[in-house]
Amino acid sequence: xxxxxxxxxxxxxxxxxxxxxxxxxxxxxxxxxxxxxxxxxxxxxxxxxxxxxxxxxxxxxxxxxxxxxxxxxxxxxxxxxxxxxxxxxxxxxxxxxxxxxxxxxxxxxxxxxxxxxxxxxxxxxxxxxxxxxxxxxxxxxxxxxxxxxxxxxxxxxxxxxxxxxxxxxxxxxxxxxxxxxxxxxxxxxxxxxxxxxxxxxxxxxxxxxxxxxxxxxxxxxxxxxxxxxxxxxxxxxxxxxxxxxxxxxxxxxxxxxxxxxxxxxxxxxxxxxxxxxxx
Amino acid sequence: xxxxxxxxxxxxxxxxxxxxxxxxxxxxxxxxxxxxxxxxxxxxxxxxxxxxxxxxxxxxxxxxxxxxxxxxxxxxxxxxxxxxxxxxxxxxxxxxxxxxxxxxxxxxxxxxxxxxxxxxxxxxxxxxxxxxxxxxxxxxxxxxxxxxxxxxxxxxxxxxxxxxxxxxxxxxxxxxxxxxxxxxxxxxxxxxxxxxxxxxxxxxxxxxxxxxxxxxxxxxxxxxxxxxxxxxxxxxxxxxxxxxxxxxxxxxxxxxxxxxxxxxxxxxxxxxxxxxxxxxxxxxxxx
Numbered sequence: 001x002x003x004x005x006x007x008x009x010x011x012x013x014x015x016x017x018x019x020x021x022x023x024x025x026x027x028x029x030x031x032x033x034x035x036x037x038x039x040x041x042x043x044x045x046x047x048x049x050x051x052x053x054x055x056x057x058x059x060x061x062x063x064x065x066x067x068x069x070x071x072x073x074x075x076x077x078x079x080x081x082x083x084x085x086x087x088x089x090x091x092x093x094x095x096x097x098x099x100x101x102x103x104x105x106x107x108x109x110x111x112x113x114x115x116x117x118x119x120x121x122x123x124x125x126x127x128x129x130x131x132x133x134x135x136x137x138x139x140x141x142x143x144x145x146x147x148x149x150x151x152x153x154x155x156x157x158x159x160x161x162x163x164x165x166x167x168x169x170x171x172x173x174x175x176x177x178x179x180x181x182x183x184x185x186x187x188x189x190x191x192x193x194x195x196x197x198x199x200x201x202x203x204x205x206x207x208x209x210x211x212x213x214x215x216x217x218x219x220x221x222x223x224x225x226x227x228x229x230x231x232x233x234x235x236x237x238x239x240x241x242x243x244x245x246x247x248x249x250x251x252x253x254x255x256x257x258x259x260x261x262x263x264x265x266x267x268x269x270x271x272x273x274x275x276x277x278x279x
Numbered sequence: 280x281x282x283x284x285x286x287x288x289x290x291x292x293x294x295x296x297x298x299x300x301x302x303x304x305x306x307x308x309x310x311x312x313x314x315x316x317x318x319x320x321x322x323x324x325x326x327x328x329x330x331x332x333x334x335x336x337x338x339x340x341x342x343x344x345x346x347x348x349x350x351x352x353x354x355x356x357x358x359x360x361x362x363x364x365x366x367x368x369x370x371x372x373x374x375x376x377x378x379x380x381x382x383x384x385x386x387x388x389x390x391x392x393x394x395x396x397x398x399x400x401x402x403x404x405x406x407x408x409x410x411x412x413x414x415x416x417x418x419x420x421x422x423x424x425x426x427x428x429x430x431x432x433x434x435x436x437x438x439x440x441x442x443x444x445x446x447x448x449x450x451x452x453x454x455x456x457x458x459x460x461x462x463x464x465x466x467x468x469x470x471x472x473x474x475x476x477x478x479x480x481x482x483x484x485x486x487x488x489x490x491x492x493x494x495x496x497x498x499x500x501x502x503x504x505x506x507x508x509x510x511x512x513x514x515x516x517x518x519x520x521x522x523x524x525x526x527x528x529x530x531x532x533x534x535x536x537x538x539x540x541x542x543x544x545x546x547x548x549x550x551x552x553x554x555x556x557x558x559x560x561x562x563x564x565x566x
Contacts, residue, residue: 020368021379028383028446034408035397051408096293103286114294117301121503121551123524124544127531128304128311151300154293183285212390214506215524219532229392233510236396243400250393257388265381 035254038247039063046243062248071245074231075252081142081227082210085149089206092150093157094165094199098187100158101165102173111162118155122215130219140222148220149210156209157202164198165191201267204260211257228253311541318535330542339518340543343526344550349433350522351501354440358497359490361441362448369449370456380453387446395510398439402426402511426512432520439507444500448493455489456482491562495555502551523547 038046039062041055066072096114099105129148130139138144168191176190177183192199217227226234232249235242261268312330315322334340365383369376386394401407402425413421425435459482467477505524508514514521514529521529527547531540 014373017368017371017373021373024365024368025379025382028386028442030408031394031397031401031442032385032389034401035393038400047406049405050411051406053408092293092296095289099286099290105286105290110290110294114297117297119499119551119555120301120305121499121524121547123503123505123527124548125301125304125308127527127537127540127544128308129300130531131311131537132304132307147296148300151296154297158293183282208388212388212392214390214392214509215528229390229506232392232396236399236510236513243406246396246400250396254389254393257390258385261384261388262381265377268384 032254035247035250038243039251041244041247043244062244063252066245066248066252071231071249072252074226074228074249075256077142077221077225078211078227078229078253079256081145081149081225082207084142085146085210086153086203086206088146088150089153089157090199090203093154094161094195095187096154097158097161098165098191101162111158114155115159116155118152118159122152126215126219129216133220139220140224142225145217145220145225145227148216149213152213152216153206153209157206160198160202160205161195164195168194197267200264204264204268207260208257211253308541308544311538312545314538316537317539318537330539331545333539334542334546339521340523340526340546342518343521343523346520347502347504347522347524350436350440350504351498353433354437354444354501355494355498357437357441358445358448359494361445362452362493365445365449366452366456369453380450383446383449385446386443387450389443391443391506392510394439394443395507398435398442399426399511402435427516429516429519432512432516436508436511436520439511440501440504443507444497447497451489451493452486455486459485488562491558495558498558499551499555502554 037053037055040058040060041052042059042061045052045055100111100114133139133144136144138147172194173186173190176186181189212229213227214229214233217230218233221227221230228249232246232253235245235249313325313327315324315326315329369379389397401409402423404410404422404424409425410421410423413423423431425431463481464477467481472480503524504522505528508520508522508525512520514525518526523543524547527540527543530536530543
């Protein structure tokens, strides 16, 4: 009797869990849906009372406006600044992490100092950096912003990559060295393939951190290299918010993140949890 | 030989950049904080602790610290709780779990400015869906000016914040929960222990380290909260939702109180250092 009942009970529990999962997912994704939907609406539909939950038709004029007025340059700026800075941070950070992990360069002190750099609150350094950048003429240029994002991502890259590199068995490297490979070849041919998943996850996060930054970009850009979050805040103005522009720009600024995250999905969960567990 | 110098050569670029962009501005800022540079005056003579003494008389500064504390104290436990409940929902295997997890991560990776902007559109009193949904359930028109009305600005900020970061807690807790010793759970089930007892005796001790680290990460982020508030309320109405980061920004970039801003920065750094050290100490004690 009992044995016969169990599958039915299990099926009921599973159904309830799917229901719960569905409701939770709907709740969390509804704002994202709302954002995307507004970006497809006509002005009449956006300013309709009561709000419409489904646009009459999918039309792209809100996006067209962004391209026509050159607002999308902000996305391009974001791509350049985030892409280049995370590339540099990954290369320099991984090399540094390798040295810390394998040679113990600078001892535990150097490692601690580098990791503690991440604790510095941006708001505490953004003003002196602004003053220094004004003095050096680096405000509103690619170089200044790239340098800054590189510096702010380095501690993260070094901490994460040091963890991944320590996990690579030392014997592998030693036997490669015995086989006559030099250090560079060992790093490139032995260590790199082993830490590739970690490197992928770390790259995505550094890109996302730089992409999502607002404070530094707000302070250090004026007109030339405005990034997309700063551009977005330009549309908030007193009574008249340009809703169509806000929505379309938000979607354009969110798509690269969604693409990066979904392509790298299998690496990310591990990356997030490892980063937190290892502290 | 190159091979001998290699360890230092490959550390050097990263360390150099960190010194240049991380440490140098801090030292510069420390010097400035003992001077008296304002928008109108470029007085580089040293005035000792004058700016730091000023901090204690600045009521708006302490109010902003209070706002920051309120937001942190409410949002952090909420994020933890919501994240935990979500993790409980998805802890057992179910077909398609990966897809749900992938979708639920999305709010966390969105730019906080976009999150704030999205909720600003959602909260809008006439064209946003929140009022519409509330009106539907209330059975009468509900008109709440979420981002302007003093009674609702904090709930608005916290809803947005919890929406964005609960999924982060969820991911961490999901990983932690799946590492809980299954044999202990099964043994407890056979003994007929209640869920609350299992939670207290087995699950919570097992996930405590991850919870502590997650709270530390999120707590530090919450103390520095800037973007979401900038997008939702810009610190308003008045300076009602002005957090310490927003206040520092205003002092630096609207008032151009260079030296005073530097002093505030060091207050913030000191506070964060104290909090972090205390939390880490407690975590070590717990071990």
